[in-house]
Amino acid sequence: MRAGLLAGLCGRVIALCVTMSLVAWIPPTSAQSFPSRPxxxxxxxxxxxxxxxxxxxxxxxxxxxxxxxxxxxxxxxxxxxxxxxxxxxxxxxxxxxxxxxxxxxxxxxxxxxxxxxxxxxxxxxxxxxxGPQLIVGKKALKADSLKDLVAWLKDNPNKATAGTAGAGSGAHVAAVFFKTKTGTEFQLVPYRGAGPAMIDLVAGQIDLIFDQATNSLPQVKNGAIKAYAVTSPTRLASAPEIPTVDEAGVPGLYISYxxxxxxxxxxxxxxxxxxxxxxxxxxxxxxxxxxxxxxxxxxxxxxxxxxxxxxxxxxxxxxxxxxxxxxxxxxxx
Missing domain, CATH: 3.40.190.150 (Bordetella uptake gene, domain 1)
Structure with a gap:
């Protein structure tokens, strides 16, 4: 009788181990059930x-x-x-x-x-x-072309301000490259993102942004800011009136986000x-x-x-x- 009980207990243990092994073998998440939560x-x-x-x-x-x-x-x-x-x-x-x-x-x-x-x-x-960047400025800037902007920046070193999405952001890197290529100097103003920087540009609190077209085009199209050039060798299909950096006077300043x-x-x-x-x-x-x-x-x-x-x-x-x-x-x- 004791042998029978022992055999039965062993059988249950083996069955439990097999069941646990099968459960462990089931992947925790599968493509079929994904996503099970937000x-x-x-x-x-x-x-x-x-x-x-x-x-x-x-x-x-x-x-x-x-x-x-x-x-x-x-x-x-x-x-x-x-x-x-x-x-x-x-x-x-x-x-x-x-x-x-x-x-x-x-x-x-x-x-x-x-x-x-x-x-x-x-x-x-x-x-x-x-998408390429746009070089954009506040509406009140006197310069109406990129060449005019470069000339104005050279005549007024460190007086202009350019917003960025933070130190080391794409806007920051683009601004540094622009300075190097044009021999200009201006102050960089870091923000927590391009959205807040654009708000201040529209309000005239800063002068420039080297910004993603995604962020700038709506403001350019409604006349809230000026667009000087697109950082691409070709014009944007959605804004063919904006010249390329090559056409506008700063050739080779290509940056794509x-x-x-x-x-x-x-x-x-x-x-x-x-x-x-x-x-x-x-x-x-x-x-x-x-x-x-x-x-x-x-x-x-x-x-x-x-x-x-x-x-x-x-x-x-x-x-x-x-x-x-x-x-x-x-x-x-």
Whole structure:
């Protein structure tokens, strides 16, 4: 009888072990059940800025494709590195992701001493779109062309002010390059994002911004600010009246803000693929495409919207810009 009880107990133990093994074998999250709770899309700048605008356009369409909720959260400060640290430390289950760009995921790695690696600590999801900067000024500036602006800056060294999205931001880097190319000097005024800087430019509190077209074009079109040039070898299809830097007198000042979506390192591939599919679907939507075009954004071709394409592009940009930034001794202030 004792032998029978022992055999029965052993059988139960074996059955329990098998059951536990099967449970342990089931992946904690799968693409089929994802997302089981709301997704937070972290924007590394203040609300109202260019990156925030793109995030809100995308999030609405992504939510529909994912049959879930995508919440945009603004985490501003230190040119996007505060948000970067938060997402790098987040649980890699696909429910915390970030939108970033040339500044946050390339320049910050050369300028800041970060508690994370801009490449190694993230899983690339999708390359979204790119757009050049605009050199824009307050409406009251006497200069009506880029050549006139350069002449005025030379005649008034350090009297003009240019807003940036923070020390080491793309606007900061562009302003330094502009100074170098034109031999001009002016003061840089850091903000917590391009949105607040634009508010002060429209109000006439600062003189200039080297700004993403996404942020500036609406204000240019409504006549609130002046546009001097686009930092591209070709004119914008959505604003063909704005000359290129080559045409306007500062040749070769090419800067393109490209945006991407990243998740924390070790996010399961099947979840990354599901997020990528949602982004690709959003970028194929006619309404999204129209809104991006109105903001001067060129959506990446479908073959370049993959995680691998974003990883390759980020690597190439890092190899290009890090030596330039370090040679110019651009540092966080």
């Amino acid at each position: 997704i937070t899309l972290v924007v590394p700048f203040a609300a109202g800025g260019p990156t925030d605008t793109l995030a809100r356009i995308l999030s609405e369409r992504m939510a529909a494709d994912l049959h879930g909720t995508v919440v945009v959260e603004n985490v501003a400060g230190a040119s996007g590195s505060i948000a970067g640290a938060r997402v790098a430390r987040a649980t890699p289950d696909g429910t915390t992701i970030t939108i970033g760009h040339w500044g946050t995921h390339v320049l910050n790695g050369a300028i800041y001493k970060l508690p994370y690696d801009v490449i190694a600590d993230f899983e690339p999801i999708a390359l979204i779109a790119s 490209w945006h991407g979506i990243w998740a924390p390192k070790n996010t399961p591939k099947e979840i990354g693929d599901r997020l990528n599919a949602a982004v690709v679907a959003a970028l194929a939507d006619p309404g999204v495409r129209q809104r991006f075009a109105e903001l001067g954004q060129e959506i990446s071709p479908k073959e370049r919207q993959s995680p691998a394409a974003l990883a390759a592009h980020q690597k190439a940009e890092t190899e290009k810009w890090w030596p330039i930034v370090k040679a110019a001794d651009i540092k966080a202030e």
